[in-house]
Amino acid sequence: MPKLIIDDIPVEVAPGTSVLEAARSVGITIPHFCYHPALAIAAACRLCAVKLLDGPVKGIQMSCALPAQDGMVVSTTDPEALKMRALVIEWLMLNHPHDCPVCDEGGECLLQDFTIAGGHSRRRYQGKKRTFQNQYLGEGIHHEMNRCIECYRCVRFYQDYAGGTDFGVMGSAGRVYFGRFQEGALESPFSGNLVDICPTGVFTDKTGRFRARYWDYQFAPSICQHCSVGCNTSPQNFQRETIKIVGRRNDQVNGWFICDRARFDKGYLNDPQRPREPRLDGATCGYDVAVDAAAKSIAEFVRNNGADKLALVGSTRLSLEGMIVLAQVAEAAGGAKVCYFDDAGLQQGSLAAAKLLHEENAAYVKDIEQAQWIALHALDLMEEGPMLALAVRKAFLAGAQIFLVAGDTLPACKALPFKYTSVETLDQVPFEGGGKGVIICGAGSKDPELLAEMASSGAKLVMLQPGPNGFAAALLTQQHAAGPLAELVAARQVQAVVCFEADVPQTLLSDLEVLANADWRRGAVEAKAPIFLPTTTWAESDGTAINYEGRAQRFERSRVAGLPLKGLDPKYYGSATEAVTLHPPRVHRKDVPGGAERDAWQVMAQLIERLGGEPVEPLTGKWRALKSLDPEGEGVRILEMGLGE
Amino acid sequence: MIPETLKKSLQARVASAITAREAAVDVMKELQAHYGWLTDEAVQEAAALLGLSPLQVEELATFYEMIYRRPVGKKVIHVCDSISCWCADCDKIIQYLKDKLGVGLGGTTADGMFTLLPCCCMGMCGDSPAMSVGGVPYGRLTPELVDEILEAERHKV
Numbered sequence: 001m002p003k004l005i006i007d008d009i010p011v012e013v014a015p016g017t018s019v020l021e022a023a024r025s026v027g028i029t030i031p032h033f034c035y036h037p038a039l040a041i042a043a044a045c046r047l048c049a050v051k052l053l054d055g056p057v058k059g060i061q062m063s064c065a066l067p068a069q070d071g072m073v074v075s076t077t078d079p080e081a082l083k084m085r086a087l088v089i090e091w092l093m094l095n096h097p098h099d100c101p102v103c104d105e106g107g108e109c110l111l112q113d114f115t116i117a118g119g120h121s122r123r124r125y126q127g128k129k130r131t132f133q134n135q136y137l138g139e140g141i142h143h144e145m146n147r148c149i150e151c152y153r154c155v156r157f158y159q160d161y162a163g164g165t166d167f168g169v170m171g172s173a174g175r176v177y178f179g180r181f182q183e184g185a186l187e188s189p190f191s192g193n194l195v196d197i198c199p200t201g202v203f204t205d206k207t208g209r210f211r212a213r214y215w216d217y218q219f220a221p222s223i224c225q226h227c228s229v230g231c232n233t234s235p236q237n238f239q240r241e242t243i244k245i246v247g248r249r250n251d252q253v254n255g256w257f258i259c260d261r262a263r264f265d266k267g268y269l270n271d272p273q274r275p276r277e278p279r280l281d282g283a284t285c286g287y288d289v290a291v292d293a294a295a296k297s298i299a300e301f302v303r304n305n306g307a308d309k310l311a312l313v314g315s316t317r318l319s320l321e322g323m324i325v326l327a328q329v330a331e332a333a334g335g336a337k338v339c340y341f342d343d344a345g346l347q348q349g350s351l352a353a354a355k356l357l358h359e360e361n362a363a364y365v366k367d368i369e370q371a372q373w374i375a376l377h378a379l380d381l382m383e384e385g386p387m388l389a390l391a392v393r394k395a396f397l398a399g400a401q402i403f404l405v406a407g408d409t410l411p412a413c414k415a416l417p418f419k420y421t422s423v424e425t426l427d428q429v430p431f432e433g434g435g436k437g438v439i440i441c442g443a444g445s446k447d448p449e450l451l452a453e454m455a456s457s458g459a460k461l462v463m464l465q466p467g468p469n470g471f472a473a474a475l476l477t478q479q480h481a482a483g484p485l486a487e488l489v490a491a492r493q494v495q496a497v498v499c500f501e502a503d504v505p506q507t508l509l510s511d512l513e514v515l516a517n518a519d520w521r522r523g524a525v526e527a528k529a530p531i532f533l534p535t536t537t538w539a540e541s542d543g544t545a546i547n548y549e550g551r552a553q554r555f556e557r558s559r560v561a562g563l564p565l566k567g568l569d570p571k572y573y574g575s576a577t578e579a580v581t582l583h584p585p586r587v588h589r590k591d592v593p594g595g596a597e598r599d600a601w602q603v604m605a606q607l608i609e610r611l612g613g614e615p616v617e618p619l620t621g622k623w624r625a626l627k628s629l630d631p632e633g634e635g636v637r638i639l640e641m642g643l644g645e
Numbered sequence: 646m647i648p649e650t651l652k653k654s655l656q657a658r659v660a661s662a663i664t665a666r667e668a669a670v671d672v673m674k675e676l677q678a679h680y681g682w683l684t685d686e687a688v689q690e691a692a693a694l695l696g697l698s699p700l701q702v703e704e705l706a707t708f709y710e711m712i713y714r715r716p717v718g719k720k721v722i723h724v725c726d727s728i729s730c731w732c733a734d735c736d737k738i739i740q741y742l743k744d745k746l747g748v749g750l751g752g753t754t755a756d757g758m759f760t761l762l763p764c765c766c767m768g769m770c771g772d773s774p775a776m777s778v779g780g781v782p783y784g785r786l787t788p789e790l791v792d793e794i795l796e797a798e799r800h801k802v
């Protein structure tokens with residue numbers, strides 16, 4: 001373990017750590033542009049200069065490319081280092097436009113930060129600036145090449161890290177240009193990360209430009225709810241609208257990056273058509289009126305038909321909290337059934353995966369990255385867990401053999417950022433006793449015997465869940481011996497349902513009475529339910545999600561519920577009759593327009609009380625251990641905690 | 646479209662390389678020789694031959710100064726403007742070339758004979774100022790020598 005001294009502070013770091021990272025570990029940020037912890041070292045920008053006063057190397061050095069060694073005495077404040085950094089930043093800024101006021105990066109711009117930190121605040125250069133034509137790069141990203149400082153981060157991410165081939169660097173010397181061969185939408189499903197990784201405003205998120213500045217945003221640590229990988233995100237909200245979503249680092253899950261679905265697929269959160277008002281028989285009503293009516297309707301149904309003819313239906317969209325309390329509602333209703341899945345096949349596979357996985361065989365992301373072979377079993381990885389494709393790519397680049405088992409007809413194969421060999425069955429994957437191998441499959445709709453066969457191979461396992469919180473649904477299904485709704489309906493065991501964020505298919509609905517429905521989106525269930533209870537999405541609620549490997553992660557409310565201020569219907573302004581310009585309300589009101597939504601589990605808790613039950617707290621009993629989960633931490637694998645049993 | 650024979654020989658060249666990328670410069674040069682310059686079509690053809698994306702070929706094509714991504718004259722003059730030649734007053738030679746040919750840097754003469762381009766050090770510092778015409782290097786340039794060279798090159802096939 002090399003020991004060195006940085007600005008008079010003794011530091012000890014792991015071998016191979018750069019001086020830049022060693023300094024960061026004691027709170028000293030050396031300005032840098034081209035360096036990014038996830039990418040290979042380029043030492044292209046020359047900004048991270050420090051002076052070595054003593055030790056094995058001396059003089060001015062690039063701290064990002066210099067491994068810390070025993071006996072080094074480093075100064076980040078030596079006048080020579082300061083001068084060098086000031087000159088480098090001045091030179092990098094020569095061609096940079098005076099753009100900050102009209103640049104969407106402003107306020108969250110590394111170039112701004114390090115220009116100031118580097119000591120360059122007066123422009124001496126009077127000459128002409130190099131200018132470029134921008135390209136159309138699709139609906140996600142806006143291109144502004146004049147702001148480029150040639151750090152090469154974008155191309156190293158896009159081609160090397162993410163395996164894209166349609167974006168890169170052209171030209172040489174003062175003409176280097178980062179773009180495509182011809183204008184057109186970027187092809188990589190990870191292209192949105194260019195926004196995060198470019199230290200300047202060359203790539204900005206077109207879906208949220210010029211809406212707000214960094215300091216206007218409301219943030220909170222969050223977890224992507226598009227698939228069961230559970231990438232860490234940070235939604236940026238402004239006036240009740242999710243403007244942008246950026247990646248948040250978690251080395252155990254997504255590293256630094258997220259896929260484009262996580263970043264750009266956010267329209268549903270801000271949708272003015274989202275159902276926001278509680279409704280009773282088609283008419284808007286107060287929330288408590290709707291909850292009362294739901295409780296009454298449940299009690300009445302139970303009285304007339306017996307509790308066992310009623311099912312409380314959730315889905316893999318619910319938070320863990322919601323899933324736990326759902327079963328308690330069923331109990332409070334006198335022993336109603338509870339369902340977390342509609343489809344028998346999905347439930348069977350999801351449950352089998354949750355049972356088969358334990359701390360030893362459930363692969364960590366590191367296991368994927370360091371595997372010697374990886375078998376993707378009949379899996380559309382870009383659909384079911386896109387970020388894992390980047391982990392597989394790392395293994396591939398390190399020499400791992402990748403097999404696609406029975407997957408040739410799957411649509412996304414072409415987009416996979418690695419080469420693979422197609423085989424028909426798992427037996428054709430040549431491995432002995434597991435080795436350092438990983439099998440990746442989708443658990444939903446898989447035959448449990450096939451999953452068990454995979455588990456007996458000795459390889460590490462990734463079994464992707466159907467839906468973002470499928471693992472939790474499987475645990476709760478197991479705990480409460482819950483049945484899939486389709487089966488219960490087919491066996492005529494259930495006549496009526498109360499739904500919480502459940503997407504019950506039309507075919508089942510025609511045989512069911514829907515007593516009440518709680519959800520944040522529209523759908524067939526909502527259309528059929530006489531009582532509607534609007535709920536919050538993950539962006540507006542606190543909750544816990546469990547990803548495919550059994551990792552429980554906490555997400556936090558990132559903004560209040562309610563209609564976005566932008567485009568707010570004039571009926572919410574001072575006057576209900578006069579047309580008013582698009583200006584926020586001029587009269588005070590205590591409630592947020594369209595802000596009646598409540599977290600699903602809290603609606604359930606209220607129902608329980610109305611049904612005569614005790615107040616509930618979701619994370620109690622065996623779940624208590626998750627109460628103190630740190631939303632900014634790495635999450636915990638419940639398998640490790642023994643919660644999986 | 647390139648003729649089948651050229652395609653075959655380029656495929657053989659790519660096949661004999663350890664990595665396809667390594668054959669990229671040869672393929673681009675051959676295609677350039679065929680078309681006169683590396684056309685957009687040629688970039689796409691090179692990409693198909695090399696198993697790269699057109700962008701990846703473009704990255705290489707635009708890096709090398711002897712690959713021309715715009716139409717050029719029959720012979721390209723690369724005149725060095727790097728440090729040694731600059732010390733030997735290449736500026737005077739460049740100005741002379743401009744005046745004589747009636748074009749600016751990057752321009753092609755009206756008769757389509759010559760294109761004038763500045764270039765980096767050609768490794769002929771000992772004979773600076775230096776230039777190459779149609780791939781033939783010339784050093785110790787004077788205006789008189791430039792006259793002679795251009796006259797000779799104009800008539801050489």
Ligand code: SF4
Nearest residue numbers: 099100103106109201
């Ligand atoms: S990239 Fe940064 S420094 Fe440049 S104009 Fe935008 S905000 Fe300003």
Ligand code: SF4
Nearest residue numbers: 148149151152154198
């Ligand atoms: S576009 Fe951005 S990331 Fe790419 S080289 Fe320029 S400044 Fe760096």
Ligand code: FES
Nearest residue numbers: 032045046048064
């Ligand atoms: S950060 Fe070290 S050279 Fe760019």
Ligand code: FES
Nearest residue numbers: 725730766767769
């Ligand atoms: S500087 Fe002109 S040939 Fe070297």
